[in-house]
Amino acid sequence: MMHERYHSSLTVKSRTLSLDMDTNKLIASMPARIDAIVSHGAKAHPDHIALYEDARSLSYAQLDDAVDALAARLADAGVRAGDRVMLIGENSVALVASLFAASRLDAWALIANARLSAVELDAIRAHGKPRIALYTVEASDDAAHHAQREGASMESLDATPIGAFALSAIDAASMQEPHGLPSDAQCAALVYTTGTTGAPKGVMLSHRNLLFVATVSSTLRRVGPSDRVYAVLPISHVFGLASMCLGSLYAGATLRLAARFDAERAGRVLQDERMTIFQGVPAMHAKLIDHFTPRGGLDAPSLRFVYCGGSPLDMSLKAAAETFYGVPLHNGYGMTESSPTVSNTLLDAPARDSSVGPLIPGIEARIVPLVQQGNADDTGELWVRGPNVMLGYYRDAAQTAATVTQDGWLKTGDLARIENGNLYIVGRSKELIIRSGFNVYPAEVEQAFNSHPAVLHSAVIGRSVQGNEDVLAFVELRRGWMVDERELHAWVCGRLAPYKRPSSIRILDALPVSASGKVLKHRLGKLVS
Numbered sequence: 001m002m003h004e005r006y007h008s009s010l011t012v013k014s015r016t017l018s019l020d021m022d023t024n025k026l027i028a029s030m031p032a033r034i035d036a037i038v039s040h041g042a043k044a045h046p047d048h049i050a051l052y053e054d055a056r057s058l059s060y061a062q063l064d065d066a067v068d069a070l071a072a073r074l075a076d077a078g079v080r081a082g083d084r085v086m087l088i089g090e091n092s093v094a095l096v097a098s099l100f101a102a103s104r105l106d107a108w109a110l111i112a113n114a115r116l117s118a119v120e121l122d123a124i125r126a127h128g129k130p131r132i133a134l135y136t137v138e139a140s141d142d143a144a145h146h147a148q149r150e151g152a153s154m155e156s157l158d159a160t161p162i163g164a165f166a167l168s169a170i171d172a173a174s175m176q177e178p179h180g181l182p183s184d185a186q187c188a189a190l191v192y193t194t195g196t197t198g199a200p201k202g203v204m205l206s207h208r209n210l211l212f213v214a215t216v217s218s219t220l221r222r223v224g225p226s227d228r229v230y231a232v233l234p235i236s237h238v239f240g241l242a243s244m245c246l247g248s249l250y251a252g253a254t255l256r257l258a259a260r261f262d263a264e265r266a267g268r269v270l271q272d273e274r275m276t277i278f279q280g281v282p283a284m285h286a287k288l289i290d291h292f293t294p295r296g297g298l299d300a301p302s303l304r305f306v307y308c309g310g311s312p313l314d315m316s317l318k319a320a321a322e323t324f325y326g327v328p329l330h331n332g333y334g335m336t337e338s339s340p341t342v343s344n345t346l347l348d349a350p351a352r353d354s355s356v357g358p359l360i361p362g363i364e365a366r367i368v369p370l371v372q373q374g375n376a377d378d379t380g381e382l383w384v385r386g387p388n389v390m391l392g393y394y395r396d397a398a399q400t401a402a403t404v405t406q407d408g409w410l411k412t413g414d415l416a417r418i419e420n421g422n423l424y425i426v427g428r429s430k431e432l433i434i435r436s437g438f439n440v441y442p443a444e445v446e447q448a449f450n451s452h453p454a455v456l457h458s459a460v461i462g463r464s465v466q467g468n469e470d471v472l473a474f475v476e477l478r479r480g481w482m483v484d485e486r487e488l489h490a491w492v493c494g495r496l497a498p499y500k501r502p503s504s505i506r507i508l509d510a511l512p513v514s515a516s517g518k519v520l521k522h523r524l525g526k527l528v529s
Contacts, residue, residue, distance in 0.1 A: 011366045013359075023362030026219075027210035027387060031213045032183045035103035037214070037250050038064045045252055048225055051093050051400035053139070053257040053286045056161055058093055059378050060252075063100075066093075066160035073157065077132060078170040081106035082179035084128050086192060088112050088121065089136030089143045089233050090259035094163045096133050096245065099235070100116065101209070103188055106179045107131075108407055110190040110202075113236040113515040114143035115260075120200075121146060124192050128202055128394065129326075131174040138163040139259055184208040184387070190394055191238050193336040202394035205238070209339040212387040214246035216360050221277065221305055223251035229277040230269055230301075231282070232258040237516040239310050242448045244279050253277075261517070267298055274302040281310035281517035282317055289317075289324045290478050303327055305347070311518050312425065314447035315354055331356050333425050337403065337410055339388040343423045355422040366409060367418060370429070379426045382416040383409040415441070431521065433462035433469050434466050435499050440471055443501065448495040449473060452488060454481035459511055459519045460502065463528055471503040474524050504528075 017206075031040070038060065041050060046061035058066060079085055085102040085388070087109055089095040095111075102109040110128045112121055114136070125133070135147035137154065144166075147154075152166035179186065188207040189486050192200045229248040233240030257271060258265070261284055270278060285308060292298045306321070307330045321329040328350035334340030345357035359365055369380035389410045392400035404410050415426040426441045433440040442460035449458035456478045462469045475488060485505040493501055512523040 002524050011364060013364050016079045023387070026361070027208070027212065027214055030183070030215060032187075032206065032215075033103050033189050033207050034069060034210055034246060035100040037211075037246060038067055038100050038102065041249060041252055045225060046250065048353050049254045050249060051092055051257060052094055053091075053259075054139070055163060056093060058160075058162070062160065063097065066097045066157065067100040067104055068169055069157045069160045070162070070303055071104040072131065072157070073167075074107075074134075075105060077167060079105055079131055080176055081108055082176035083107045083131035083174060084110045084177075086110040086112060086125060086130035087134040087136075087236075088133055088146055089236075090140040091231055091240070091257045092136050092139030092163060092259060093257065093295065094136040094139055094165050094472050095235055095444075096255070096257070097162045098136070099161075099167070099189075099241075099245075106148065106186070106189050107191050108177065108204075109427050110192075111236045112192065112232050114140045114146060115515045120147065124200060124202075125382065127200070128190055128192070129174050130171065130460055132170055133168040135166040135168075136163070137166045158523045169337065176188050183211070185391070187391055189238075189241065191236075191241070191336055192259075193238075201396065203336045204391040204394050205242075205339050205392050209388055210242050210246055211250075212251045212362070213234060213341045215243040217243045217344070218247040218251040219254075220344055220347065220360065221247075221307075222347060223248055223253050223277065225252040225254075227251070227276045228256050228274060229253050229279075230258065230266070230275040231255040232261050232266060233281070233310075234515045236335045237514075239279075239281075239334070239516060242339055243309075248277070261287075261424045264288045267292050267300075267465070270300040270303060271298065275300065276302050277305045277307075278303060279307040279309065282308055282313055283311070283513065283519075284519040285324075285329070286317055289295060289320050290456060293324065298324060300325070306330065309340075310516055311383070312427075312443040312446065313354065314443070314450045316447070316451040317353075325451060330349065333357075333414075333423060335412060335414075337390045338384055338412070339390065341388065342382075342384050342412075351422065351515065354383035354423055355419075357423065358421050359384075360388075363388065365416075365418065365423065367416060379415045379417045381422075381429055382412045382425075384412060385409045431461065433460075433471055435462075435469050435471060438498050440469075445471060445492070445500055448492040449475055449488065451495070452483070452491050454478055454483040455488070457511065457519070459521055459524055461521050461528075470504065471500065471502040472524075472528055473505045474511060474527075475505060475507050476509070477507060 041060035042064035050060045135143040137144040147166035333356035334343040363386035366383040367380040445460040512520045
């Protein structure tokens, strides 16, 4: 879409956590493997509840016992250090225990959401070549369906009630990867991401990657044993895995697990079970507001920290959410390849604008300006470096070399700028639309649509036409609202320069989203191709 070359760049370093804690000390204090989070919790507060779901709860001591028992069962089945253990499920006690059990064997957890189709899971399995697959059949009907399709055998652990699961047969052809390596070199989790192209890539995240983000995020949020965290973000995605799950357990908090997001259910849990922390993607917050506002709002006075990530946050949603929750809506930025966190707004200094906050401790950022067809502006591609950067893409050395430089800079592919120490994400470089020689950032157009009271959320993409690009918009309306494309066009025309205005607006019953709530723009492209 555009020709690029790089200019000299602006490099910014993060601040330390506090005067008496720097990132070197923090890294030195971290354990070698993620399963040590559980064993530490079992010693520090054995009877404190670590996990609970509708069917059961486990204390830290019980969770540690469950991890031991499940690791022993996997070893008996033939799992070795360096093997990939494919975990197919949804948020549940069984999924969390399985994640730590793989770590305890020094195996890799290949985590896949059970809501993926059989075709998608088969593609991941063919690439990742796991030794065995575990399905959380009690917690997920979809996992049970996949287990039945594969002929997996039903199992349970009598002494440690984590719920029924199923195990596939061992794949004798699956090869061991190197193991017993230092924390910063040993892969802990293999997370497949589609990015903007729709082609899955296996992101290798080390134990240090995940522990670093878990430690920093929980410290910045001041998470402690008194916190109750609503865990509805999929643990199969890195946002839910590192920041929500590992970060909360690292701090000794309680995770209230939910397999899927449902607005009515989520609101009742936040209220009735006195959740103190809720992290979600923009669509979750929008649907909660849309569902409960006509019913008198949400009464959740225990909430002290509400966070939005995973997709751009527009100002209209931020304002509505802060009125709805009664606390600031914090924002941040990250990607799977950065484990995921790069920046966060600060607990004591929430942003008043669309900033995703300062860099987290230990991270460097570089803004690399692009020279491209059309106009120049003050944005550039964001590169980051630090202990959060992935080991690489599994079995894809060429793509790894194209994404991470030899001196450790991760090319995020996102367009950003830095002002007054805060990071601002403008959009994806691959999603940048060049119309009549001008740059159009989809997030800016989406914000104009999202400010309309009838719009729940929107997505904007570009389409190549002869010698130019068109701006195409897709919109999902709030339940019960009626508005047509003509009214939406008039609304955004009053808020956008002519070259930013969409040439086409389509109202859909629902935008296609991933299990984590992120809009799948590559699917929208197929609607117009």
